[in-house]
Amino acid sequence: MALTATGIGSGLDISNIVKVLVDAEKIPKEAIFNRTEQSIDAKVSAMGTLKSELAKFQDALEKLQSGDELNQRTVSTGDSSYLTAEASKSAQAGSYNIQVEQLAKQHKVAGINVADPALPVGDGSLQFSVNGSDFTVALDGTESLEDIAGKINNASDNVGVTATVITSDAGSRLVFTSDKSGLDNQITVTATDTSGTGLNDMFNGANLSTLQNADNAILHIDGQQVTSQSNEVKNAILGVSLNLTDADLSKTTTLKIEQDDAAVKENVKGFVESYNALMEAIDKVSSYDSEKKTAAALQGDSMIRSLESQLRGIVSERVSVDGNSSALYELGIETDRYGKMSINDTKLDSAIADNMASIEMVFSTAGTGLANRFDDIIKGYAKTGGLIDDRKNAYTADKQRLDDQRDAFKLKMEQLEARLFKQFNAMDLIVGQLNQQSAGIVSGLNSLPGVVQQQN
Incomplete structure (x- = not known):
């Protein structure tokens, strides 16, 4: 008659023995799986952090790529109800007296x-x-x-x-x-x-x-008559668009145009801060802590090294246009040996006030301007289907392979557990049968004539 519970025949804790034997093989392997999964997750997270900082840097670059955004003008018309105005970078600083005689209709x-x-x-x-x-x-x-x-x-x-x-x-x-x-x-x-x-x-x-009746707009700029088919008057003053809203020849609006130095400096400052944040993010995801003896998720990654090298290489480049050239350090943007940028306010303020053309040349020149160069490099990494997306896809594939290995190993452990239970149960049955036979022999011997049972 077969035994229906483990360990009855032998008296051994077979369930615990099997568990210990299975765990001895399973736990180390699962630890490897867990470490591998944590490493993949850390790399995915690091790539996400890097892509986010690249996007922020692109936002800062966008304000420097176009001379129109970088070389801005402030326009003032006081509390005039007769016109509003906008000025492009080609507008020269100055003050103009304007009277609106008639609106276009x-x-x-x-x-x-x-x-x-x-x-x-x-x-x-x-x-x-x-x-x-x-x-x-x-x-x-x-x-x-x-x-x-x-x-x-x-x-x-x-x-x-x-x-x-x-x-x-x-x-x-x-x-x-x-x-x-x-x-x-x-x-x-x-x-x-x-x-x-x-x-x-x-x-x-x-x-x-x-x-x-149809009418043309008539206005006077510093005493000079201007006639326009529309109430939007463009380039009567170079680089300036006037939008006429009311007419009264006896009223004068003073239009003032000035270079917006504060906006220029704010855009340059945003570039420096975003660049430093990006370089700090690169260092954080790729560094090695010698004290703790721990490596960041992307430590040694060739893609990260290449990105950092390209960014640092551009920082020191000069931009030349029509025989003129300049570089960041000449504008007051300095870089230390760790690759971190800082602003020399005195030099930058001087460049904005006296040499705005050099700032525009360094950042905004089509093709060779640093803002455009940086953006071209970043697009290769951060765009949809770019290098970062390729790397994320590779990590996804690694994660899938790891899941497949986990499933295969789980099945292997289930089969090992079943095999061990089968073997130990077979042993337990044999030991139980031997014990029964031994007990029968002893009982038979004790029942023979002349056998006296020893008292303990």
Whole structure:
């Protein structure tokens, strides 16, 4: 009869013996799996940290890549209600007195009023002409005022006319407005009837009313008259866009343009701080602590060494344009032997005030400017499908292989445990049978005649 519980025959704790034997093989291997997994997770985290710092550095570089962003201007118009202004880097510092005599206006014309805007007008066409260009809308005699407005506004060849229906105490009428202001953009409407006179009666001759005359904007800059088709006046002052908002020739607005030194310095400071943060992040994920004898997650990684080498190499480069050249240290941006940048405020303030062209050249020159060079390098690492993504994909593959190894090892340990239980249970059964046989022999001997049981 087979035993149904382990250890009954032999008296041994078979379950514990099997556990100890299995653990002796399993625990060291699982420790290796855990260390490997922790190493992979640490590398993934380090790559995430690196990519985040690269993105922050790119944000700082973006403000230096374009001369327009770096070489900024401050514009002041006081509390003027007559105009606002914007200035590009080409605008020269200065002060200008401006009077707005007249705002530019759009031409508006309208047909006659009708009592019921839903009734059809006529069969034929309406031709619109604006500034030498024209387009025609065909009508079949079934369209209401709203339908006609829709056909005009949706015409693919519309040259700049917006139609709308206005309903007043006098009735409803179609109003046509030029999309652009100025005398050059007046609207001409020609109505042609195929049958009847409905379109002519509404839009031709005296039936077409002028609601607003087209006008050019007129302003005076330091006493010099400027005429503009639009209320947005560009480059009347080089590099300056004026947006006219009201007109009164007796009122003067003083426009002041100055170089925005504070914004330039803030952008350069942001570059230095972001560069240092990036280099610190690189050092943190790739260094070795000799005291604790521990290596960072990416210590010895060739990709990290290459990135750091490229970044440090660019810092010391000179940028040349048309025979002129300059470098960061000449602008007051210094680098120590550890690769960390610092700003010499006196030198940087002097460069901003007296040599802004050199700052723009060093950072913003197309192709060779340092901001563009740094950005090109970082894109190779941080872009989608770049080197960092490739490395993360490799870590993902390593993690999958590790999971597969774990599963295979788990199955192996389950098979080992089952085999040991089978072997020990077989031994236990044999030992139990031997014990039973031994007990039977002793009992038989004790029952023989003349055998006296020894008393203890």
